Amino acid sequence: MDDLLQEFIAETRETAEALAGEIVAWEAAPDDRARLDAIFRFVHTVKGSCGFLDLPRLERLAHAAEDTLAQVRDGRRVPDARLVNAVLAIVDRIGEIVDAIDSGTSLDDGSDDLLIAALDPAAAMLALAGSPPPAERAGPVVVRSPSRSVRLGVDLLDRMMSGMSEMVLARNELARRMRAGDVDPTAEAALERLSATVADMRETVTRTRMQKIEMLFSALPRLVRDTAASLDKRVALSVEGSDVELDREMIEVMRDPLVHIIRNSIDHGLEDPAARRAAGKPETGHLTVAARQAGNQIVVEVTDDGRGIDTERLIAKLVRNGRDEGSLRALPERDRLALIFEPGLSTKDDVSSISGRGVGMDVVRSAIEAIGGRVELDSTPGRGLRIAIRVPLTLSILPTIIVGVGEQCFAVPRGVIEEIVALGGQGVRIERLGGRMVATVRERRLPVVPFGALLGLSAGDREPDMLIIANIGVGAFVLGVDEVLDHEELVIKPAAPAVMAAGVYAGQTLPDSGRPMLLVDCAGVANVAGLSFRREDGPVAVAEEEVEAPGLSLLTFQDLDGVRRALPLAAVDRIETAQPPQVYRTGGRLRLLIDNRLVPLATHATIPDRSFAVLRLRDGDAELAYAIKEASDIVTIPAEQAPPAAPGAIAGVVLVDGEPVELLDALWLFTTHGEVGDIKRQPLCVLDEGDGGWMSTFLAPMLRGAGWRVAAHAGAETPDVVIRLDADDDTPPPTGAALVRLASDPGKAAATGAIHRYDREGLLAAVGARLERVR
Numbered sequence: 001m002d003d004l005l006q007e008f009i010a011e012t013r014e015t016a017e018a019l020a021g022e023i024v025a026w027e028a029a030p031d032d033r034a035r036l037d038a039i040f041r042f043v044h045t046v047k048g049s050c051g052f053l054d055l056p057r058l059e060r061l062a063h064a065a066e067d068t069l070a071q072v073r074d075g076r077r078v079p080d081a082r083l084v085n086a087v088l089a090i091v092d093r094i095g096e097i098v099d100a101i102d103s104g105t106s107l108d109d110g111s112d113d114l115l116i117a118a119l120d121p122a123a124a125m126l127a128l129a130g131s132p133p134p135a136e137r138a139g140p141v142v143v144r145s146p147s148r149s150v151r152l153g154v155d156l157l158d159r160m161m162s163g164m165s166e167m168v169l170a171r172n173e174l175a176r177r178m179r180a181g182d183v184d185p186t187a188e189a190a191l192e193r194l195s196a197t198v199a200d201m202r203e204t205v206t207r208t209r210m211q212k213i214e215m216l217f218s219a220l221p222r223l224v225r226d227t228a229a230s231l232d233k234r235v236a237l238s239v240e241g242s243d244v245e246l247d248r249e250m251i252e253v254m255r256d257p258l259v260h261i262i263r264n265s266i267d268h269g270l271e272d273p274a275a276r277r278a279a280g281k282p283e284t285g286h287l288t289v290a291a292r293q294a295g296n297q298i299v300v301e302v303t304d305d306g307r308g309i310d311t312e313r314l315i316a317k318l319v320r321n322g323r324d325e326g327s328l329r330a331l332p333e334r335d336r337l338a339l340i341f342e343p344g345l346s347t348k349d350d351v352s353s354i355s356g357r358g359v360g361m362d363v364v365r366s367a368i369e370a371i372g373g374r375v376e377l378d379s380t381p382g383r384g385l386r387i388a389i390r391v392p393l394t395l396s397i398l399p400t401i402i403v404g405v406g407e408q409c410f411a412v413p414r415g416v417i418e419e420i421v422a423l424g425g426q427g428v429r430i431e432r433l434g435g436r437m438v439a440t441v442r443e444r445r446l447p448v449v450p451f452g453a454l455l456g457l458s459a460g461d462r463e464p465d466m467l468i469i470a471n472i473g474v475g476a477f478v479l480g481v482d483e484v485l486d487h488e489e490l491v492i493k494p495a496a497p498a499v500m501a502a503g504v505y506a507g508q509t510l511p512d513s514g515r516p517m518l519l520v521d522c523a524g525v526a527n528v529a530g531l532s533f534r535r536e537d538g539p540v541a542v543a544e545e546e547v548e549a550p551g552l553s554l555l556t557f558q559d560l561d562g563v564r565r566a567l568p569l570a571a572v573d574r575i576e577t578a579q580p581p582q583v584y585r586t587g588g589r590l591r592l593l594i595d596n597r598l599v600p601l602a603t604h605a606t607i608p609d610r611s612f613a614v615l616r617l618r619d620g621d622a623e624l625a626y627a628i629k630e631a632s633d634i635v636t637i638p639a640e641q642a643p644p645a646a647p648g649a650i651a652g653v654v655l656v657d658g659e660p661v662e663l664l665d666a667l668w669l670f671t672t673h674g675e676v677g678d679i680k681r682q683p684l685c686v687l688d689e690g691d692g693g694w695m696s697t698f699l700a701p702m703l704r705g706a707g708w709r710v711a712a713h714a715g716a717e718t719p720d721v722v723i724r725l726d727a728d729d730d731t732p733p734p735t736g737a738a739l740v741r742l743a744s745d746p747g748k749a750a751a752t753g754a755i756h757r758y759d760r761e762g763l764l765a766a767v768g769a770r771l772e773r774v775r
Contacts, residue, residue, distance in 0.1 A: 016094060027079060046059075060116070061116065090116075090119070157209050160205050167201070168490075178191060210245040211251055213291045233273070234284040237289070239289050260363070260364050262302060266287065269308070270305075270306040271306055279382065285304065287304050288302070294416075300388070306384055309340060400412060400488060401420070402486040403451075403482075403485060404481065406482065411490055412470070418470070418471050420469070427442040438634070451480060452482065454525065458482075490509040505520065552654070554569060554636075554663070555569050555572050556656055557628045558630050566664065567666060576614050576616060578592060578611065578614045578625075599625045601625045602672070612629065614627055619674075635656055643696070647684065648665070649664060649665060651668070683709065684708070685708045685767065686722045686723070686737070687723055689724070699723065720737060722737050729741075742754060742757045744756075
């Protein structure tokens with residue numbers, strides 16, 4: 001009987017946790033008969049088992065819930081909010097009683113009658129009067145179909161995993177020994193069969209400890225519903241990645257931190273309906289909980305569209321607690337966000353049942369770091385907050401690449417590696433921009449993180465010999481190492497908290513060589529190195545008139561005349577160092593001897609008598625060198641730019657970090673200094689758009705590509721064509737210039753004889769026709 005009772009307790013606990021989310025989802029979709037049947041089966045099974053196991057109290061509660069659900073199934077009751085609250089209360093009490101039976105403690109039964117009475121339609125109006133309105137619910141929760149299962153003790157599972165790990169290590173050692181000598185083909189075939197069997201058994205044994213994270217997520221709809229209702233807020237929950245699997249012990253450890261984060265998001269982050277309306281947001285806040293696997297880690301992200309973290313409020317609270325305001329304000333933005341983890345800190349001024357006591361995010365971070373994980377924050381003021389929890393899969397066997405850095409060896413998860421290339425190979429080179437290494441791999445530019453320099457194992461200016469292109473989901477970068485040694489399947493375990501706190505490791509392993517090795521967390525390496533990848537928003541439907549201008553990718557540099565300038569990054573092929581003896585004046589122009597060729601050289605000042613940097617510019621087959629003092633950085637800025645006073649070398653002025661920077665006109669450079677054959681005078685188009693910026697952003701690149709010069713003002717030169725983005729403006733163009741009118745609305749364009757501004761072919765034809773008419 002004891003075994004049957006323990007089986008009943010385990011099954012009832014597991015099903016009751018999932019059932020709370022099912023009931024909340026059923027409330028949102030009362031017509032979902034399949035979900036109603038699943039709930040009914042649960043209480044019916046509990047009632048039947050209680051009769052057999054002689055548990056009359058549980059049987060009475062389950063019987064009352066079963067009768068009520070039967071009335072709903074027969075159409076005699078409507079599942080409104082009060083009925084759902086009553087059923088949830090019964091399920092909660094069943095869970096409490098089961099826990100009491102398991103622990104051998106007593107539980108007062110005085111409130112059982114009230115719970116049963118609340119199920120009655122007449123009594124429910126009194127017992128539950130004043131209940132807050134329900135919040136918006138999550139999407140449908142998948143009903144799990146029954147499957148055959150056997151319950152095993154955790155100790156037995158640990159022994160199985162440990163034995164499997166030793167088997168993998170022995171297989172690796174055997175394979176290495178056989179590679180070192182002459183191998184009998186029959187022995188090699190036997191090793192291959194053994195490897196295949198070990199791989200299959202490894203996956204099977206690993207999965208015995210794994211559990212779908214759905215078990216962690218199943219209680220979230222109920223949690224969100226109750227928390228939002230108690231705060232008079234409206235919250236819609238989205239759950240993604242429920243099929244991701246995680247070690248069952250890790251699921252238990254993450255349960256409390258996740259609950260705390262979600263309650264904080266609803267209480268601190270999401271505004272009440274009135275505040276959301278005032279901010280131009282929907283009254284219903286949106287909360288997303290998503291899980292995904294990244295190498296040997298599970299990432300759980302909680303994202304809301306609330307107010308984000310107010311770092312100024314955090315600083316003010318800490319100053320009142322005695323912290324130095326100057327040092328707090330000197331912190332970079334990432335460290336300011338981390339102030340939320342300060343012990344005893346709460347941004348709530350009033351104490352409630354949910355928050356305000358200063359016991360919160362510091363406890364969450366401590367719990368996550370205790371299991372070798374970490375918590376990351378990404379806040380956008382006024383738009384929301386993303387909290388990412390990264391935890392290891394615990395004991396796992398992972399395909400890895402073994403790399404060498406200095407005298408140390410490290411393992412890199414094979415799943416994040418796009419490609420491994422050697423420095424100096426075809427199309428592979430490293431340059432320095434703004435003090436940071438940038439790798440060009442077949443015209444693809446990626447930031448480089450020299451792993452040895454990051455760990456203090458080598459000099460920071462030493463270029464790595466091998467480049468590992470790592471893709472971490474939000475972006476890619478190059479991990480620079482000294483050598484790539486081997487590929488191997490390794491048993492990965494969590495490292496000590498002090499090691500994991502470094503932020504660059506995902507675990508530890510002991511390969512068959514007997515030398516301990518750490519697993520590299522590539523996402524953590526990018527974070528510690530200060531790389532920032534722009535997160536792409538989801539698809540959004542945008543009206544044609546609301547399309548935002550794309551950004552400009554620029555290479556900024558200090559020119560020889562001391563002026564800070566920039567060039568479009570797409571025009572720069574590479575950066576090299578040149579010496580004065582390489583500069584020649586032949587054929588009436590400067591040329592640079594490089595790669596055994598004379599390349600035209602442009603400059604804004606006298607060539608110095610010492611080494612200088614050279615930008616190699618390329619436009620198809622044409623090539624040009626531009627002499628500078630030093631490269632500064634690669635930046636992406638909005639496309640808006642101030643026009644120059646007159647057409648020439650400067651295409652415009654842009655703001656970079658609040659400082660005006662001259663943008664060189666690459667087309668002018670090639671036209672003036674490049675050897676591109678005889679070029680007739682290019683016609684000049686003036687973009688007449690007043691204070692707007694659409695034409696300079698969208699139209700100018702197309703016209704330049706078609707062979708026109710483009711300016712916002714003609715200066716002393718008479719323009720050939722004036723393009724005006726206003727079909728109603730009758731102001732005549734300058735004498736001798738043709739006028740092309742554009743209209744934002746297709747109907748208005750047809751009525752006035754203008755060109756719709758997104759009619760590319762019509763616009764080019766109209767400009768060409770006007771130009772021929774003028775000539």
